[in-house]
Amino acid sequence: MCEVKAITQATFDAVVQENIDDFDMEPNEALEDAINQFLSQGISLGMIIKEVGMNAEHEVITLTKSLEKYKSTDLDSTEKDALKKTLLSLTEKFQSDLAKRYQASKIADAHVVLFELCKLNADDLDLLNDCMQTLSALVNGQPDLVSKEATAFFLSIIKVLDSSNEEIALLVLKILKFSCLKHEQNRVNFVKEDGIAIVLSTAEKFKDRPQVVKEACGVLRSLTLDDDVRVQFGKAHDHTKLIVTEHKGMERLFDFMREHASDPAISSELCLTMSKLMVRSEFCQQLVDMGGLDVILGMIDKHLERQNLVRHCITLIKSISGNDDVKVAVVKSGGAELLIQVLGKHNSNAQICESCLAAITTLSLRNPSHCDVIMAKNTAPLMVQAMKLHSEHAGVQKQACMAIRNLVARTRQHSTAFIENGADELIRKARLLHKEVLEDESKAALRDLEVHVELKERWKGENVGITY
Template identity: 40%
Template sequence: MGSKRITQETFDDVVQENITEFDMDPEEAVKEAVQQFESQGVDLSTIVKAARKPNSENGQEQKHDILQTLDSLRKSIADSALIELGEHLVCVSEQCREQLAARYLAGQKGAYPVVLSACKLASGDRSVLLKALHALSAIMDGQPDLLDSAGQELLLQTLKKNADDAALTQAGIRCIRHACLKHEQNRQELVKGGILPLLTAAIVQHGDCAGVVREACSVLRVMTLDDDIRVPFGHAHDRAKMIVSENNGLKVLIEAVKAFTDDSSVLSDLCATLARLSVRNEFCQEIVDLGGLNFMVALLADCIDQQELVKQVLSAIWAIAGNDDVKDAIINAGGADLIVLAMSHHLANPQICEQGCAALCMLALRKPENCKVIMEGGGALAALQAMKVHPKEVAVQKQACMLIRNLVSRNRDFSQPILEMGAESLILEARAVHQDCDDLAKAALRDLGCKVEFRELWTGQRGSLAP
């Protein structure tokens, strides 16, 4: 993708020039303009690649569809015409969702304050307010910088005042999600405003509504991210602690499972959220105490064919296995055998292979007895099969190397059986193909008893580092 940028006006001028100066039809003119700019390394991802309609009879220049819709929306707000307002809001939502470029152009031309005004005007009309929230969500998708303090306050108040309305709650939470993704400042401000208890309360109050639960889970996960490259560090860990300690998050999520035993998409979201919240030793243990481990093991056994659900369950088991006592609980519940079964069943899926190796790796860490169970259950063989099937997937190779190392580091008797499975050649291949895997591969080879050459990069003496 090109790194250079142009404005929408520049692109439109070139299209118009192609039409008037070179007698091209609109479609051909747009295609020519796209080729011209892309050949110059220009990024057109935020440019509406369409010709504007011809000028009107009075010579007034016509606008792109999204900007015409915004003009109509402004007029309906000025006239307080709620019926027309709702219709224009639906058009804004559809046009913004259709392509990023329309969304970006709308944001550049003042769509956010216009739609925010529509939200305020529609506060007494549920149907129009719902459409306004959908439009606000569509505009902020990928543009979290648009949200200001007035928008934060409006969203928080909307969620509080309409807490018993599932549709409005879901729409409001979706706006929060778009505002918080990759935007640390918005997250911090909304947490100060009290968004976390509103999210957990929404899951409790609308525990039978899949849309609300999934949307709320998604925002809870976003709150645990450090994905804003503009800040040196965020407060993700602190927010995860607040969700659990101050808002009873783990219990809320595990209780929510009961209403969705047959809905794999909701169960996947719940497991993914539990994994993101397992940031402290005591939280991992709390998940077990609340019955979370039992439900995860049951899911693996009963839903082994559902790839996305299996992936999220493995991720959650990997997360809670950071607690040494929980490691033993997982082993005692038959978790290791089910992880191996899941990997074997979905051997072609690199994510499941990665998550399965990572979970087994964590179970084996500092636990010789667990290593014995994993070996007897075929864990080492499953990891090596994953390496063989996914030679280009560095994440699979790294997790498998770490698992092999953990299995043999305190159980040297396992080295020979693992070598007989073909481990050395697979690990050497991983080391040769993936530079990021080099250290882990060497550690695995060393603990397997293979010959490995370690270079001493620095001896403590003055001078430059060896290349």
């Protein structure tokens, strides 16, 4: 693995200052020269503030250090106003650049100071709101900055909030979500502090506030991820199982789905979250038994123009169709026809095409009767058109290859429709363009279309090693 070369902020600033002092460069010229100099040496400047500091220090660092004087519980109105102004400035700077967030924490311990201010002002909701706004901007993309103590503190805050404090609830949920993304230990700490129950209860407490429900969904989804490269094995499946079984998360989220079925934005979030919970066959069946399939299909039919909602609904259909009995129920309920209708209507949207093709792949897997239903709706031209429109999108090409393979593997008569529309040539082109992504899928599709395909026989039993 190639080692990334990095420097400190002090080193970068020193070179910029040297350009100004020793070479009489203008500040902007000195900055540009320093950037080019380090980049030419292969040094990463991703976490470096690329500005000329004032009085040898960047403004974001100066502002962060100035917070120390406000660490008191008896601030007068003038001091509170000054603190609010400083927090607002810091929030804007943190939101503008990850490098500023990183350096503020590394050089001035911004996360420590802001957390202390949150604790000191826990009873002053107005100041607490401002402190958390800044902290939320700081920890975005930096989950390491949120400690176990901070997780417990924010959960204790949200646990006792009444339904009138929507802004505080939103900020707490954002901080918790940012802390759990790409950080397995923070997720474990969150679950140990009974965070799942608290977040679900908060969503129910604020059920009439769509933004709070949306952020609560984001927190729950973060627990279902296995995205921390620093740990060998995550607990994503265990956390998902806890949400569904011990905390009745599926039933509680489904109540929101029915209640907010007319709101496309919140319905989209709920469908996406529900799809992340479908990690076991019995969970898929449980959702259908509750009437979930009818609600999902109804939302697609009612909000066919809303692309984001439609995509997440289809993702959920694909997830629950991992259960063979549910797969049959989807087709019997007209789900296959609805998928094809969506594919035709939103053919220009790569993400919807990918989702539709993935769902078709699942519905047609090992089920010839489903293949007949799907192909009866003139599906081949729509799939080929999607491949033509999104030739650069590897996801669309991969799902198309898999769908074609499943649709013809046990029903060879359907291969004619794809070949007549030029699917085989498109598959070959896609394989050349995205070879690393769909080498196997493209060859499987060509093989089952019964057209020419070059298959490598890696081992011939001749007592020699495998060749690549």
